[in-house]
Amino acid sequence: MPTPYDAIVIGGGHNGLVAAAYLARAGKRVLVLERRERVGGAAVSEQVFPGFTFSVFSYVVSLLRPEIIRDLDLPRHGLQILPLESTLTPLPNGDYLAQWSDHDQNRCSIARHSARDAEAYDEFGRLMHQMARAVKPILGMAPPDPASLHPRDLLGLARLGSHFRSLGTEQFHALCKLITMSAADFLDQWFETEALKATKAASGIIGTLLGPRSPGTAFVLLHHYMGEIDGVYRAWGFAKGGNGSVSEAIAGAARSFGAQIRTEAPVARVLIENGRAAGVVLERGEEIRTKLVVSGADPRRTFMQLVGAEHLPEDIVQAIRRFKFRGSSGKVNLALGELPNFSCWPGSGPQLRGAISISPSIEYLERAYDDAKYGEFSRRPYLDILIPSLLDPAMAPPGRHVMSIFVQYAPYHLNGGWTEARREAFGDTVIDALAEYAPNLKSAILHRQVITPADIEHSIGLSEGNIFQGELTLQQMFFLRPAAAWARYQTPIRGLYQCGAGTHPGGGVMGASGRNAALAILRDGA
Amino acid sequence: MSAPAVVIGAGVNELVAAHMLARSDRKVLVIAERRNSSTEIGWVPPRIVRDLELEKHGLAIHRHDPWVATPLPAGGSLELWRDMARSVEAIRRVNPRDAEKWPAFCERMARLARLFEKLYLAPPPDPLSIGFAFRVRALGRHGIEDLLRLLPMSVADLLDDWFESDSLKAVLGAAGIMHHHQGPRGGGTAFRLLHHCVGNPAGVFRPPASNIGRVLAQLPGVGVRGAAEVARINVREGRVAGVVLSSGEEIAASLVLSGADPRRTLLGLVDPGWFDPAFVRAVRNIRCRGVVARVTLTLDRAPGFATLVVAPSLDYLERAYDDAKYGQVSRRPYLEARSNERQVQVYMQYAPYALADGAWDETRRIALGDSVLQMLSEHVPGLRELVTERSVLSPPELEALEGWPEGQAHHAELALDQALWMRPIPGWARYRTPIKGLYLCGAATHPGGGVAGAPGYNCAREVLRDLRRRSKP
Numbered sequence: 001m002p003t004p005y006d007a008i009v010i011g012g013g014h015n016g017l018v019a020a021a022y023l024a025r026a027g028k029r030v031l032v033l034e035r036r037e038r039v040g041g042a043a044v045s046e047q048v049f050p051g052f053t054f055s056v057f058s059y060v061v062s063l064l065r066p067e068i069i070r071d072l073d074l075p076r077h078g079l080q081i082l083p084l085e086s087t088l089t090p091l092p093n094g095d096y097l098a099q100w101s102d103h104d105q106n107r108c109s110i111a112r113h114s115a116r117d118a119e120a121y122d123e124f125g126r127l128m129h130q131m132a133r134a135v136k137p138i139l140g141m142a143p144p145d146p147a148s149l150h151p152r153d154l155l156g157l158a159r160l161g162s163h164f165r166s167l168g169t170e171q172f173h174a175l176c177k178l179i180t181m182s183a184a185d186f187l188d189q190w191f192e193t194e195a196l197k198a199t200k201a202a203s204g205i206i207g208t209l210l211g212p213r214s215p216g217t218a219f220v221l222l223h224h225y226m227g228e229i230d231g232v233y234r235a236w237g238f239a240k241g242g243n244g245s246v247s248e249a250i251a252g253a254a255r256s257f258g259a260q261i262r263t264e265a266p267v268a269r270v271l272i273e274n275g276r277a278a279g280v281v282l283e284r285g286e287e288i289r290t291k292l293v294v295s296g297a298d299p300r301r302t303f304m305q306l307v308g309a310e311h312l313p314e315d316i317v318q319a320i321r322r323f324k325f326r327g328s329s330g331k332v333n334l335a336l337g338e339l340p341n342f343s344c345w346p347g348s349g350p351q352l353r354g355a356i357s358i359s360p361s362i363e364y365l366e367r368a369y370d371d372a373k374y375g376e377f378s379r380r381p382y383l384d385i386l387i388p389s390l391l392d393p394a395m396a397p398p399g400r401h402v403m404s405i406f407v408q409y410a411p412y413h414l415n416g417g418w419t420e421a422r423r424e425a426f427g428d429t430v431i432d433a434l435a436e437y438a439p440n441l442k443s444a445i446l447h448r449q450v451i452t453p454a455d456i457e458h459s460i461g462l463s464e465g466n467i468f469q470g471e472l473t474l475q476q477m478f479f480l481r482p483a484a485a486w487a488r489y490q491t492p493i494r495g496l497y498q499c500g501a502g503t504h505p506g507g508g509v510m511g512a513s514g515r516n517a518a519l520a521i522l523r524d525g526a
Numbered sequence: 527m528s529a530p531a532v533v534i535g536a537g538v539n540e541l542v543a544a545h546m547l548a549r550s551d552r553k554v555l556v557i558a559e560r561r562n563s564s565t566e567i568g569w570v571p572p573r574i575v576r577d578l579e580l581e582k583h584g585l586a587i588h589r590h591d592p593w594v595a596t597p598l599p600a601g602g603s604l605e606l607w608r609d610m611a612r613s614v615e616a617i618r619r620v621n622p623r624d625a626e627k628w629p630a631f632c633e634r635m636a637r638l639a640r641l642f643e644k645l646y647l648a649p650p651p652d653p654l655s656i657g658f659a660f661r662v663r664a665l666g667r668h669g670i671e672d673l674l675r676l677l678p679m680s681v682a683d684l685l686d687d688w689f690e691s692d693s694l695k696a697v698l699g700a701a702g703i704m705h706h707h708q709g710p711r712g713g714g715t716a717f718r719l720l721h722h723c724v725g726n727p728a729g730v731f732r733p734p735a736s737n738i739g740r741v742l743a744q745l746p747g748v749g750v751r752g753a754a755e756v757a758r759i760n761v762r763e764g765r766v767a768g769v770v771l772s773s774g775e776e777i778a779a780s781l782v783l784s785g786a787d788p789r790r791t792l793l794g795l796v797d798p799g800w801f802d803p804a805f806v807r808a809v810r811n812i813r814c815r816g817v818v819a820r821v822t823l824t825l826d827r828a829p830g831f832a833t834l835v836v837a838p839s840l841d842y843l844e845r846a847y848d849d850a851k852y853g854q855v856s857r858r859p860y861l862e863a864r865s866n867e868r869q870v871q872v873y874m875q876y877a878p879y880a881l882a883d884g885a886w887d888e889t890r891r892i893a894l895g896d897s898v899l900q901m902l903s904e905h906v907p908g909l910r911e912l913v914t915e916r917s918v919l920s921p922p923e924l925e926a927l928e929g930w931p932e933g934q935a936h937h938a939e940l941a942l943d944q945a946l947w948m949r950p951i952p953g954w955a956r957y958r959t960p961i962k963g964l965y966l967c968g969a970a971t972h973p974g975g976g977v978a979g980a981p982g983y984n985c986a987r988e989v990l991r992d993l994r995r996r997s998k999p
Contacts, residue, residue, distance in 0.1 A: 146674070147667040157659070165654050172654070173952030180678065180714065180943035189811050213851065215942055216678055216713035322687045363852065370848055373711060374841070473713070474678035484671040 013041025016296030018514030045244025086354030211369030327453030327465030372409030468507030535785030546986030569725030709847030816933020853882025
């Protein structure tokens, strides 16, 4: 019996939507099935408290691939990115470190702490820029299988080799170092200002259960450095309307190409017949048949739940079992009656319009990690804060504000498990840590929403609450994401593909996994 | 025809390099800056044994069996043997599931170790070369996956994938952090465990001991200047011209091989003005943070163990590292005690070279010795009464005595970003330096410490290659 769909995409997260849009653009009849009542997955805007809208989970845009913005014409579908132009790091001694996107202003600001660092900053920026450029072409690649003799893989390896050779020895070596070093060691080579090192290192630990002194974290630092909006490296932005509007824009593009999107349609499993994907079965029992199924769920959900180990070869089952998730971050969303007043820089000036980072020193971050390592949330956590209502007043009622606090570390595997009481204790810890720098915070809070890794798993289905669908560590990247031999978006089940952040190149509201997957599918002629 | 070659240092690496050159008819003078220790720990590559005919000269390699013993929290101890079946039996008493997996784990590690055996006796590979690609592919699908996954990961993650027993994981995990400024949860520590498999049969994760240092010292063929110290390396027109001893004596040489660490060699002995700033910065940035103290006990009689490891769990090791991370001596340290007849050498980790509060003084050393003896006595009954003599060496003393920069036995930490083609610094990993005729042959070069003589051996072969190339018309 003919089916009305050429392809079904499981999960309406941004990657699923990107994949759907590209497939629809190529003429496929696509159906997206989303479990929740709205699309977006981790990139959603919700009115959590009346009048207050939050980017509930992910909260900035920096890595969204420019080719996706272009190909899908996202601005036409409502995407508008407002730049974040500063990062303020309040310090325990009452001082602060401010970083600005304006070059000269930034230089002056850093020179206040160290003339040497201000000097090194430019050269550092050049190196990171080079490294980001060196890595950029790899983001759009379907990782070749290094053990295969298939001409496609050999060609891929040869292309990879010649790309690295084309960098020249010096840049190739710098890249090797960056990939293998710890963020702390790497930054120690450049800077002496603790707050500067820590604020930079912080982006190296996001989403992993590693401290800034652990090798492998310098690379994640680069991952976050690749942010480019309209071609400008290093820029971070906030999507007008919250991160949900990124998803809405992509969904809009997908629909304009003819894709259908059904919400509140949770998929129970992938229908498999004779080792081939034959469609999906919804939780309510409805069966939808198609020859091509694309899963945006994370690797554990896709393989162990939607497919089931019994349909898979032992190798991949083992690889997925040992794939590390270990969510390590939480979120606190606040509705505020007034703006926080930071004692290091009082008032509501430009310092509040960018990011605010509680990361006074590498040791602070490392000690935050020590707690998590043994199964406790950080007593003094790293916080990355935004006040979106300053950039987009529509996020809160007039005169009031919303604040988004990203928190690390909050380990998924908490000693004794996450309970209601532990969640509130965690929320209190976060508020206390921030109130040290902004004493009026506690009295300004109208409502608060505390999200633990367990909540992330429960509400949007990310295993162990890992925001990247699996740790972004070297042993889980490229060839090995999510498993060797299955990194090209295909799976052992013919007709079933993966397109989530659990595939190369990984998370960060980048969309590259979804795009690469769609292109691989179209190339395979599936 | 040959101008003399000077070798700075008389450790195993330096002597292997010296004798390799001497065998190619070079006149070689070794400046023996310090006394050689009598027992060496580390794999002795058969090729070096063969090339220098060390067996004929009395080389003895001690392969302990059991190769390790560790006290179990519930009493008794876990002993691991060279014989696979015997280890399986021993592990079965601790955890039957782990025993099942032991042979497969050892085989997987041994397969990778065999690749490294080849890589270790040659200059570091060029990762982008076709030859290297073929070597890696020869490992087969499982081998390639294991290699790519294992190198960057933490030894704790690797072992958690395989085993359940805390004692078993800790005894293996300890090999991943020995002499290393990381805990078992730090990335790259699985590679260090692999480093300890190289040259060992499957199922052995500790290197053997040997008298290779003494054998090399007695080998004829090279001149040795004892009790001397090099103060300077002379450079003329970008070429090495000789060395100046601290006595003021000048020795002209067209070839100088330095076993001293790169920082001392290149920034101390050579005038750094010869190098461009980027090179100087790279050398300065070599990390060599020492983390061990060595306690030597002389006993009335043999203590009844060969290698004893005190490390009850990976978390215990990690907590020991937590202290060191912030510049403190571990409150509950990891101990690795090796006995040789009536002498026991205990490596205590972590004892950071740079302390957050104050310096290494007499009080701290005595306290450290006391606590090490106390901890060992808990596991070796009657030990305290057997001790006739004890000495404690803190990291600064190891630096002075052994020439370990900051007390780091590997000269440059054997971390992934300082391994293979990045050892000691990228671009200069093939024993040469920007000064013509000046080479590095110490543990800071590929493949690092724990492989007796391999850096020296590889270095000498590169020197000879350069000489052959130059003598061609």
